[in-house]
Amino acid sequence: MKKYFWLIPVLLFGGQAQAGESVVQALTGQYQQHGAGLADAAHGKEIWQQQHMQKKLKKRVSCASCHGADLRRSGEHLRTGKRIEPMAPSVNQERLSDPKKIEKWFLRNCKWTWGRECTTQEKADILAFLQSL
């Protein structure tokens, strides 16, 4: 009996990591039904770093402005200074595990950072990029 105890953490954490992956897969599938093509992680990385004018702040910003340059470490909100937990699912297992949360923050942050909603293709690409971290 005792020799199987190592299975407990493996199942717990392994299960969680897989949950994240399947969430991303399911969302990507939905995006593809709404016009997106194959998810491109390299393009996701590129648009993550793209600078856009934030009208209210009168500053050029990108996703990295708040999430930080290294997504395996925590970021800091540009204005309020609030700590933002790491985005990389390999470091922070809560990331990319809740589709409702993903959509909520896509809506808010695309509008704030880019001044418009992200397209399904852009969302698929960004998810692929983050999942690869």
Add this chain to the structure above:
Amino acid sequence: MKQKLKCNRIWGMMLLVGCIMLSMGTLAWSDDDEWFEHGNKHESEYGEGKHESAWQRTTGVAVVSNKLYKTECSACHFAYQPGFLPARSWVKMMSSLDDHFGENAELDATSRTAIEQYLRGHAADRQPNRFSRSMMRSIGKRETPLRISQTPYFQRKHHEVPARMVKNNPKVRSFANCASCHQGAAKGQFDEDAVRIPGFGNWED
């Protein structure tokens, strides 16, 4: 003669005790009754939450009792107790989440409505506690403040706090970060005694 003096003393004591009891009764009666009724009426209208104990009612603002409000709003900032602003302020705030003090804080329709209902039902003008009453008294009837820190009551309570301790203090940055200094903020406790300013220590008058 001695007997008569003793008798007078007893009567005097009884009169004094009587006066004290009468005045205490009046105090207790005038304190909360009317507000309680008011609060109860709205409580049933909006459901949610129980009445706080008499202790909480008088020493702090009513604690946050809604899980959805707490998780959604404290993802970004301190979950301000609804008893800090009148219902009209919360309604206005919840209708402009796409520009929430410069941030986009949009919510799905279901969550937005549920949170607005909670905030309205527990707003300062629907709460019997003294904190909320003081807040309401300081806000003009036609005003709809969105920032708690800009209400006259808040400003009166914080006017002695210099900028170097809050605005220019990298560990605090803004009056919006209640819990940075108020140790009991999440429990609705904002007494002066429990204030500890990061980098400055306990607040001394």
